Amino acid sequence: MTWAILDIENFYCSAERVFDPSLRGVPLIVLSNGDGCAIARSAEAKALHIRMGAPMFQIRDVVKRHGIQCRSSSYELYADMNRRFNAVIAEFTDTVEIYSIDESFFRLPVLPSGLGDVEMAHRVRAAVKRSVGLPTRIGLGPTRTLSKVANALAKASEKVWDGVVDLHDEGLRRRLLAAWPIEEVWGIGPALAKRLRPLGVRTTGELAALPAEVAREVGTVVLERLVRELNGIECSDFEPEPAALKSTAVTRNFGEPVRDVEALREAMVRRAVRAAEKIRNQRLQASRLIAFAHGSRFKPNAPSASRVGRLSPASNDPRVIAGMAGRMAEAMFEVGAIYTKCGVMLEGLEQEARGQLDMFAAPDPRSPKLLAALDEINTRFGRQTLRLGSEGMGVKAYDTKRALKSPSWTTRIDQVPVAR
DNA sequence: TCTGGGGTCCTAGGACCC
DNA sequence: TCTGGGGTCCTAGGACCC
Structure with missing residues (x-):
């Protein structure tokens, strides 16, 4: 069995572009609640060195100089687009696990189609693009963690991989993990990376080679499981039901x-x-x-x-x-x-x-x-x-500002886009 | 002047019980 | 000066994720 994870490229920006063609091909950022900072950036905005989470008051000049388009975040739209792309994945497989607003895990092989996993992944991408209009990338691997690494690799070298990376092959895996920094691995944050560095663990290959006891001592059982998963040993099952909110x-x-x-x-x-x-x-x-x-x-x-x-x-x-x-x-x-x-x-x-x-x-x-x-x-x-x-009644000064919100294209009947 | 929002999991340590 | 050995439950805080 194969784990797959699909993520949407620059999700909030891509979602805004679906219904507003004027935003395509130009630098675009989506702002946090209160229009405080940039929480999503189009490829063009990234090329202009807009950092993730950059406060607006710090980037105002760059935004003005390069005509970067700004939008307040529209969570109703993003939630709706999330429903749509998951419905497309569900046409290929009955094992979809919604992981976040812009990512879903699922399992392959999807249908007895005779196609390889990579081929199927390309089909899913094409279907999402065609039906929902969103660009995607897919990572494949024998565990969730490896599929996440594969997805990150696909993201990092778009041109090399054409949107799909498969980490099943052990030789390829060894080669790619040896050059992949641990900070980029799902589950390794700044604190863990700092504790691993003195042990000489800097690449994902080195992390995968860490003995289980050492992993548990440096981190917790969470890190121990992560290391196992990097070696292709599954430590989590497919979850058919979304977990209850705690x-x-x-x-x-x-x-x-x-x-x-x-x-x-x-x-x-x-x-x-x-x-x-x-x-x-x-x-x-x-x-x-x-x-x-x-x-x-x-x-x-x-x-x-x-x-x-x-x-x-x-x-x-x-x-x-x-x-x-x-x-x-x-x-x-x-x-x-x-x-x-x-x-x-x-x-x-x-x-x-x-x-x-x-x-x-x-x-x-x-x-x-x-x-x-x-x-x-x-x-x-x-x-x-x-x-x-x-x-109290009405809008108050303390209410959050959302000055740059796009219309509610898909959730308000009076604001649906009109084709002329 | 101005810096997001919403989750999960794990561990240590205290309170309490027998 | 001496003063057990558990178990469970709860909470605070750290770390991570998107």
């Missing part, structure tokens, strides 16, 4: 810094309401709530505070969750402090209690119907149609 968070920078307790509480409540909505969508409830607020991490003496609370019984009721988060915001607020970000995290997620609720635990037996009505109204008429009084 925690979720809604955290945002403020559009304008916050200095008063009312604004902090209201912003916190808005995030809490959104977090509660997210877990209701998945029929989950939370047993732990963490609220935090802090100032700029680039400024000394910036405020930073958080509070942890237990939700007992577990809940997904915005009145409960936002109530607690709002009280926490008031409790952590310091007079004179300047806050630039706050957020709410929900943990200990479990399946929603179905059927009869505990009559002593449930504050209000009408709640399930009320929440269902809330979600239905907000789905039909738009988020925030029905809201808590404590959320």
Whole structure:
């Protein structure tokens, strides 16, 4: 069996280009929430040395000089494009594992077609290009980790490989891994690379040769498994079902810094309401709530505070969750402090209690119907149609800015592209 | 002036129990 | 001065991912 991973080239940029041809062939960057920094770059923008995560205020000159196109991120569009390309992969195989917004693992051989893996990979790429309009690369190997290395190699030398690398052949593998730096390997971050360097481990070939005990000592079982996988030994099975969400968070920078307790509480409540909505969508409830607020991490003496609370019984009721988060915001607020970000995290997620609720635990037996009505109204008429009084009304200075957002091409009927 | 958001896994250490 | 040996559960923090 073969592991394959398909990733979309410069995903957010490529997704923007599908519906806006004027963005094709020109340098393009997609910005983080609040239009703060570049989180996706087209090949042309990379050629102009725009770094991943570069803050806008630092690259403004280059952007202007070279006419680099900028877009705010449109997560609805990217999520929709993600559904589309996964549907195409699913035409070839019933073993698709969505790994991230722009990558999916799947297994080959896909169908008894008589074609080799590499040939099939090219077919999948062509189908995604034709049906969805997105450019891709595919890595193949006997384990997930090796397919990720193969994918990275395909990315690094586009011209040499034509978008598909297969690391099954041991000779080829030895040769390529010997020249591949460990920092580029899935699972090796800066800290691990730093600990491996003194041991003389700099290339992926050297990493693969590390004895298991040493790997475990330097890293953890995670590194030990990684080394095994580099040697072609599978350490993880195919996961047919997406794993249940264990925690979720809604955290945002403020559009304008916050200095008063009312604004902090209201912003916190808005995030809490959104977090509660997210877990209701998945029929989950939370047993732990963490609220935090802090100032700029680039400024000394910036405020930073958080509070942890237990939700007992577990809940997904915005009145409960936002109530607690709002009280926490008031409790952590310091007079004179300047806050630039706050957020709410929900943990200990479990399946929603179905059927009869505990009559002593449930504050209000009408709640399930009320929440269902809330979600239905907000789905039909738009988020925030029905809201808590404590959320406040209208757009506030602290709300995140998204000045450069493209139209909602695929998710708003009044904004679908028109062909003339 | 201006620097993203959202996840997972692992380990160590404390609390608590018998 | 002496003061066990586990087990489990929880939490905080580090490291990694995209």
